Amino acid sequence: MNNEERQMPERPVVDTQPTAVSVAEQFQNQTLRPVLKLLDASLMTYWLHHLPKRKTPFDRFSRPEKLAHIERAIREDTKLRLTLVGMVLGQFTPAEWSTFKANEAELTRRLLALLIQRLQSHVDS
Structure with a gap:
């Protein structure tokens, strides 16, 4: 089975402003946000697994x-x-990976900010 045949879970749709100007902003809205939403439970599970270790x-x-x-x-x-x-x-798909590599510093910065927000959103009021 090659990479293109592998079934990926369908990503959720995330409502964002369609007027993204930069490549980084478009990638953030079209790729990073949906992937983070898809992985929400897994990210939270890993975070909770991490706490007792520290x-x-x-x-x-x-x-x-x-x-x-x-x-x-x-x-x-x-x-x-x-x-x-x-x-x-x-x-990431191969095309998304290419975009990420071309803008790695900016997209990593955005990804970390979104990861922090995602985990913080689970903190009780």
């Missing part, structure tokens, strides 16, 4: 502390960051 008393943190911890962990913990980014990159 002996983090996350459930005892206040909401602002939880939000700050998520951002800090993704930015500073290389293994966590690379695993989460790898989960997303693994969903």
